[in-house]
Amino acid sequence: MCGIVGYTGPREAIEILLDALKRLEYRGYDSAGLAVLENDIQIAKDRGEISQLEKSVPKLRGTVGIGHTRWATCGKPSKENAHPFLDCSGNFALVHNGIIENHRELRRELEAEGHLFTSETDTEVLVHLIEKYYDGNIEKAVRESLKRVKGTYAIAVIEKGSREIIAARKENPLVVGLGVGENFVASDVTALLNYTNKVIYVMDGEYAVISPIGVRLYDSSGNVISRTPSLVTWTIEDAQRGGFEHYMLKEIFEQPASIHNSLLGTLDGIEEGELLQNVNFDSVKIIGCGSSYHAAMVGKYIIESLAHIPVTLELSSEYRYSHGTRESPLVILISQSGETADTLAAAREARKRGCRTLAITNVVGSTITREVDEVFYTKAGPEIGVAATKSYITQLIALYLVGMRIGYVQRTLSHELLRSMKDQLRIMPRQVNAVLDNKEIVEEASDLLVNARNVFFIGRNINYPTMLEGALKLKEISYIHAEGYAAGELKHGPLALLDENTPVVASCIRDHTYEKMMSNISEVAARDSPVLAIGYEGDRDLMAIVDRFIGIPKVNPLFSPVPLTVVLQLLAYYTARKRGCPIDKPRNLAKSVTVE
Amino acid sequence: MKAVILAAGEGMRLRPFTYSRPKPMLPIGNRPILEYIVDALVSNDIKDIIMVVGYKKEKIMSYFQDGARFDARISYAFQEKQIGTAHALIAAKHFLDDNFVVLAGDNLIDSRIVSDLLHNGRIPSILVTESDIPSKYGVVQLEGNKITSIVEKPEVMVGNIISTGVYLFNHEILNAIEIEMCAGALGITNAIQKMLGKQDIYAVKTDGKWIDVVYPWDIIKVNAMALSSEGQTISGVVEDNVMIKGPVVIGAGTRIRSGTYINGPVLIGEGCEIGPHVSIFPTTSIGNNVRIDPYTYVSNSVIMNNVCIGSHSHLSHTVIDEGVMIASSLSCVCGQAFAKIDDDFFKLDNIGAMIGEDTIIGSHVAIAPGTIVGAGCRISDGVRLSGNLENKCVVV
Incomplete structure (x- = not known):
């Protein structure tokens, strides 16, 4: 267009x-x-x-x-x-x-x-x-x-x-x-x-x-x-805005369709495609900035769990000034616009170090696509709201697809497991749809954050980066100071900052970290901080110990970042709206950052 | 000329298929009903469209957006509580000037419907058609081309000419309707009934396609009417030894594996994975991103987006909503059944199962003809189901 x-x-x-x-x-x-x-x-x-x-x-x-x-x-x-x-x-x-x-x-x-x-x-x-x-x-x-x-x-x-x-x-x-x-x-x-x-x-x-x-x-x-x-x-x-109050809300609601479009033809490509065909690598490095870096962090968990190879992460702006190591990983670079100056420089640096490079971007023919060996396009379409929503979600979907492809080419993913992972992706638009259908619950829960000056977002494992993204969304558009933390790190410092005026948003799904998360939430509640927890729907144990609860569908934990992120987007959106913030054009921020 | 489409309603009689979508977004031939209406308007050069939305409005708004994809310009008016069609129409009042067309968002129509109305040109006029079950609609009585009475859902038979809910109005009529609405006539039919003495209202007969989807099993019938009866369009990858007969459409990115037999009319969306050895018979629609495993038989059914169907399943005269996951060996054979919706009983001769969105079904489940399974149910292995299941049931 x-x-x-x-x-x-x-x-x-x-x-x-x-x-x-x-x-x-x-x-x-x-x-x-x-x-x-x-x-x-x-x-x-x-x-x-x-x-x-x-x-x-x-x-x-x-x-x-x-x-x-x-x-x-x-x-x-x-x-x-x-x-x-x-x-x-x-x-x-x-x-x-x-x-x-x-x-x-x-x-x-x-x-x-x-x-x-x-x-x-x-x-x-x-x-x-x-x-x-x-x-x-x-x-x-x-x-x-x-x-x-x-x-x-x-x-x-x-x-x-x-x-x-x-x-x-x-x-x-x-x-x-x-x-x-x-x-x-x-x-x-x-x-x-x-x-x-x-x-x-x-x-x-x-x-x-x-x-x-x-x-x-x-x-x-x-x-x-x-x-x-x-x-x-x-x-x-x-x-x-097609009837929606803000572009951001419009784009949040477009996500089931964006995910759906991202899957068309690409699911077939996991087994039948040509991506990373005949490429040798025994580790992966993912590089990005801002929300793309958070997607990269989620990507680490995805690829490690599907392909059983080590994944490291770098911020674009740091990677380019770091000293090269002897390993030569597959380098995955994530940039929505394909024009992010730091990520472009990182791509050049990776090539210089002799690494195979793969870009994940939303813009066909953007600069980064000429700087790398292979490209995987997300299908988010143009995004107008400054806060990344559908572009982030489609980056996650791209990482699932790339992760499965790596698992397939590395022969670590059995046919049966791959099939069930593909099914998980097929129903992903439905999981997001279910979250959107409950938007009123999120809107109501945002009351807890509206008057806060500081908010902590905590999570573990694959949802630790998801909570970082949630904190980023909240600060971008509502101007509330928000910090994401790995829940286990809380006791190494930030616990000192908690009091009854500092709400904590916690993700707590039933994976292998559930018990640990529950005890972290209890620690927080003991400091009188109001807790808003996001867990699997109907989790009564969790509901019993928190002030507010938002349920997401019971998906495979590996795929939980998708519905969880959508909850956090809605949470940031409704908080900002109640505070009267200019949601589509936050102060001092621009959509794509082409300066270094 | 502008058009107002009333699309705020839920369509309760279609549950569970309206659990998370309003009735106008129900897919027929893999496209929402509402899209057929927009197409009918655009092909008659009516491109300024106002949609009155309410129940699950975001589904409509994020699909149609500003209308550019449909070569239309769409704006939205909101009716938060769905209390009547006159009330819905007035919600769009500030968008309207001059003459305009009003349509119901949940009837499948073709472009003839709109052109018949426009060519007649009398204002105000109501498009009427003949119906086999007039008692479900507003029945009109005529003198020449003028309407003498209109009765909503009459209990005694007064005739078989019904209002299609398609109108040609002007601003003056809009004001008159508003006055009647304020006096308590919340539906357009009631408002018109009240206006009849004071004002000539014309009927325009049409032979165009006007189809109402009222009950879940209507989806199968209407879908069959909507599928093209000629030509093949095959995109995606069709492996060797696949038989494709008759009118079949296969979307991009879909893979049809060896040994599959497809007898059209059949419509298969994009990104599907079908086979090996699947049989698909007329008249069937399959949405996007659907997986169908080996030795499954599908006939005269509607399968919506993002559905996974395990091997050795038998689906006949069946509707499966989005996101349903079936482990293997599901049996939905068709047969005679009695169904109850609200307080009405129906005797249905050929019906399979109606399965709501996001339901998860184990292996070796048998669903009796005419069973309606709600949205988000979980059905364990080896269960036999019949009757009506509420949403979010767990059956072990």
Whole structure:
């Protein structure tokens, strides 16, 4: 998915384009660009989100322009592959959302005719086609070009010396916004709502010619179409969040679907795939930052238990400055965006040390995918809320899948055990669904944390990192100081900080650490700290010794981090909401961290 | 033109299949009922859609989101307590101007339904159709094309023309309905009944597809109607020695192992693992991420997402909800049965078992025809089941 926008009118185009693009960021954010026409067509592009482009863009003057925000499908995310594209003469600029299926043939044909391409994208053929068919009439050139392409598109084109934008669509959304003395075009009405609520929807096979004073609509053969404009009665925020109060909540509720999508085809790949085929290694090192590091910690338990090989962990920012050891483990690097500067540096360092590298990332074609030997993609889709939710959960799912694959290639996982592990994953969307169905219980339990200044999160074994993640979620969005601790470490210091004003959140599922956890919880309760425990549903022994209890379905303990994390996300969300915090945009934090 | 879809209800008569999803999200042919409605609207160029949601609303909102995936623009209005359709419609009032279509979110329709209504164009109008069981619906009486009376669930037979719950309204009618609602008519049918003397209301007849799913066993029948009757689309991996006959769709990432026999119409979703040696007969839908082990027989059944079925099972005229895990050798043969839902008794000629979500079933379990097993049950090895089981039962 990508987003396109266009403006023609009396105002400086650049500001409107940037603002409109930000509204389309949900459609993709791996690179962005715009073209503004004054005397010549001037182009500015950059990798990364719109805010990145906003910083790097020169002050382009001009009142006609088009813009684009990209989510790479054909050609990696890079400045070269960012839209808009110019033809060879620099007379036309074009942005495109969609996929041109026959771009290879067209490209060969155009290259043979002498057209010079500057990118790897499918889109660039369109602008060269327009140049090829141009004989003084841009509309005709666009019509002829579109006849040649197979695939889907929503495009906007500008021409040097003209104040008109030509926009056309097939199977990708396109809407024209009507202003006074100015007009707009965009992928989605949300991009335009700051300027107008009067819109014309362009239908499949139609194109529009948009000038500052009017809009003309045509079918694919150039016959005029008339259509009454529609009035939009909802607001920007409502539309994008699809009825949810915050992006974070929307994304929490998308997790069953994200897990489900992550499993499609990949379960089969455990036995039939090619990942780590014929690779020799006898240990694994997992590297990441922030939430990705917590996922890495969970990954340690997963891989050790499924593949019986030692796993070590490093923070990206530390690994790169550490001294290499003699071992050469398989290095797994985890980064949602694939652009995390520290993790990229760690990937390079690992290669330098001669290690086999595998990246787990959410962004197809991101930088890290070029720095490593193999890539495993999580299928979270774009995540808007700053707090990682579905991207973290899909990282865990990826680690289960990679762990099983390692177990399979290392021959440590029997057919029967692998089958039952696969079944556990198959029902994972259901376990998360069950947690979400009980959201009211979590909402009520969050009362315990709302007025706290400090909160401790404790857990053992595989849920120790889960509690670290829970603490991170709480501090990120509710601004309550929260610390995650391995429950056994509590008595080595932090117990001194506990009193009746310091609630403790404890995970306590019935695995081999259950008895120990129960006694840790009793220690805490003895210091008068209010305890909120998360355990298997119906655990009366646990309920008896704590102030609040939240149940999760009885899953295999190895898979318990998934439902448990979702409880902790909801807990952080409801606590922050009761405290009136700006949940989707916490202070001082940005979505992907591309500085070191 | 905009459309309002009333999708706040639970669908209690469909329990356990509405345990964690509202009725409009019930999958038919592996797609929620509501998606058929959205498609019918979009293909008639109605893309501004307001969904009134309530019971388990997040399920609807996170599936449809802002509608872009369906080429629509969807906004949401909330009806927290489901007390009537007029009340639900008024919840969407601030989104509406001009003329609009109102539809029920739990009826499967095709695009004809919407185009018939639009082409007639009279406002206000109600789309009507003939029904074999009018006593379950609002029955209308007509004079020409005007409605003279409308009675909700009449106890005595007054005719077989029923309201489909699909309306073409304008803002004026909305105000009139609001007035009647405030006077106590919480359903649209009641409100209209009250308005009849003061206002002409037109009926539009349709032959389009309008199917109501009322009881759990209707899922099988309606699913069979929804599956395509021609063509094959085979993605994923089909190993050697697999027989695929008739209209069959197999999704990406699915693996069909050797010796499997598939006789369409059959729809198999993505990421499934089927076989070796599984037999699947018409008319069956299988969701995504489903595992079916060797020597299992499936016929005329609906199996939803994320289900694991062990070897040597027999499933006929059976519905299995998401996340059900079956160890091995489950027997759900079909036969004659009596079922009771609310206070109604039904004699069913060909029915297997209805199994609710996340239920875990041991090996060698036999389920009698017409048995309804609730959500989240645990059934031990070797048990024989019949009758209705509540949610979260443990049977040893």
